[in-house]
Amino acid sequence: MTRLSAATLADLPADVLRPGYDRVAVKTGVVHLGIGAFHRAHQAVVFDDALAAGDRRWGIVAASLRSPAVRDHMVPQDCLYTLLVRDGAGEAARVIGAVQDVIVAPEDPEALLAVMAAPDTHIVTLTVTEKGYKLDPATGALIEGDAQLAADIVSLDRPQTAPGYIVAALARRRSAGLPPFTAISCDNLPHNGTRLRAAVLELARRHDPALAEWIAARGAFPETMVDRIVPATTAEDIAALAARMGIEDQAMVKAEPFVQWVIEDRFCGPRPVFGAGVQLTAAVAPWEEAKLRLLNGAHSAIAYLGGLAGIEHVHEVLALPEARVLVEALWDESQTTLSPPAELDIATYRRALMARFDNPTLRHRTRQIAMDGSQKLPQRLLAPIAARLEAGQSIEALALAVAAWMRWQGGWDDQGQAFTVDDPLADTTAACLAQAGDTAARVDSLLGIESIFPPALAGSGAFRMALVHWLGRIETDGARGALRDFKRAE
Known part of the structure; x- marks a missing residue:
């Protein structure tokens, strides 16, 4: 089947929205590190809106820091791709044209490095997941034992990490007399701007204190919060979209209608006039x-308990009344x-979240959410647990979610x-369990992993007791x- 491309845009069905601006006239104003489905369904759409509104400075050159897969899907399509927005009422298709190139x-x-150091580049955004920052999730310090980071500490001639590329590019800009770009983390990392800034400054100091x-x-390293549910694209999704459009799109993404990007109003250079979904x-x-x-x-709790139970999708987990009770608790x-x-x-936010979780058209996989749990637990579950313990409050629901993560680390579901x-x-977790x-x-044994569990929390008798109880229940009765x-205890 013919692939989506600039040459085939005119052949798409009339109900498929497509770029209404001249892509040739677009300048590269944004470099994105870690292109994946979330960026294509979130930040790239925001910059596409800016281009559509007439500001041609916000084209994107994206980079994969690891695999060539996204490049191989997008470049043959002139970096065009379809965003499919799904809810219970149906779906809407829109071709996004903001991405100009993908570099591996x-x-x-x-x-x-050349495009990051170019005069027209004003913003660098990142979706490299929590582990891509090379920061200890508990302390925020650089993980100096990481092989890639260790290589960047020695030399930045060929950077291997996101902080390494940022430091090397900023060094070039300084040497060329150019101002720095605004670096915006778009990952679910607490105080993401502060942490990114700290990682960049520390790595810069190792090479040139004056650069730091x-x-x-x-x-500028603004704090941000991003929100949109973006399930992984499947082969069935690609085939269904091809049947609808008559053209194959290997780079398509699907998402819910809701989108939110809250950005600290701290930029060191130009920025777009942001449209709907963005709040400064x-x-x-x-x-x-x-x-x-x-x-x-809640997503983590759903992912581990649902995954252990052999349930594939979020909405299917929440079809269980007992799962809804846990989420509310x-x-x-x-x-x-x-x-x-x-x-x-x-209260309104919680109702909206449950409705989003219940969206059956997204088919958000529990195993996708379960990835990289050691990097996510501290901010999602352990921080509220610590706060409630300090206040003398119960932690049963939160502890059950952490116990489910502990069981998940064994690599076997309840079947x-x-x-x-x-x-x-x-x-590390496998060795602890063994x-x-x-x-x-x-x-x-798992509580002894200090990069996940701060010693003060790990030493809490109430926390340990709750974990032993709920892990025992999961081991005996399943998720x-x-x-x-x-539910009965409630």
Whole structure:
């Protein structure tokens, strides 16, 4: 079948929206590190809106820091792709034209550095997942034992990490007399701008203290909060879209209608006039905490308990009444640890989240959400647990979610089916479980991983007791049985 491309845009059905601007006239104003489905369904759409509104400065050159897969899907299509927005009422298709090129960084690091250092580049955005920042999730310090980061500490001639590329590109800009770009983390990392800035400055100091001072004085690393549910694209999705459009799109993405991007209004250069879905604010942290602890925290609980139960999709997990009880109870617990902004009504937000989770057309896979749990637990579940313990409050729902993660690390579901634990600390957690003889020993061994569990929290008797109880219930009765036990206890 013919592929989507600039030459085939005119052949698309009339109901498919397509770029209404001249892509040839677009300048590259944005470099994105870590192009994947989320960026294509979120930030790229925002910049596409800016281009459509007449500001041609915001084309995107994107980079994969690892695999060539996205490049190989997008470049043959002139970097065009379809965003399919799905809800219960149907679906709407829109072709996004903001991405101009995709670079595979390990193949051509010079090409990526050149565009990051170009005069027209004003913003660098990142979706490299929590592990891509090379920061200890508990302390925020650089993980100097990481092989890629260690190589960047030695030399930035061929960077291997996102902070390495940013430091090397900013060094070139300084040497050329250019101002720095604004670097915007778009990952679910607490205080993501502060952490990215700290990683960049520390790496810069290792190479040139004067460069670090220049970045600190003139650069900008806004805090941000991003929100949109973007399930992984399947072969069935690609085939169904091809049947609808008569043209194949190997780079398509699907998403829910909801989109939100809250950005701290801290830029060191030009920025677009942002449109719908973007909110500039002086303080992102309250928005970020609410999203991490309510949306993402519930997602993690759903992913591990549902995945252990052999349930493939989020909406199918929530078809179980006992799962809905757990999610509401987890929200009750986490909500007490928040300081929401005046614009955010938590009761309304919770109702909207449940409706988003219930969307059956998204088919959001539990195993997709379960990835990289060691990097996600501290901000999603452990932070509210610590806050509630300090206040003398119960943590049963949150503890059940953490216990489910502990069980997940074993690599077996309740049906005895093996799966790969996709996590940067998978070898560490496997070793902890291998040397533990019973439930309490497994809890104690995993609690000893300080990069996940801060010692003060790991030493809490109440936390340990709750984990031993719920991990024991999961091991004995399975995830569904533990959920039923929780519902009865409520």
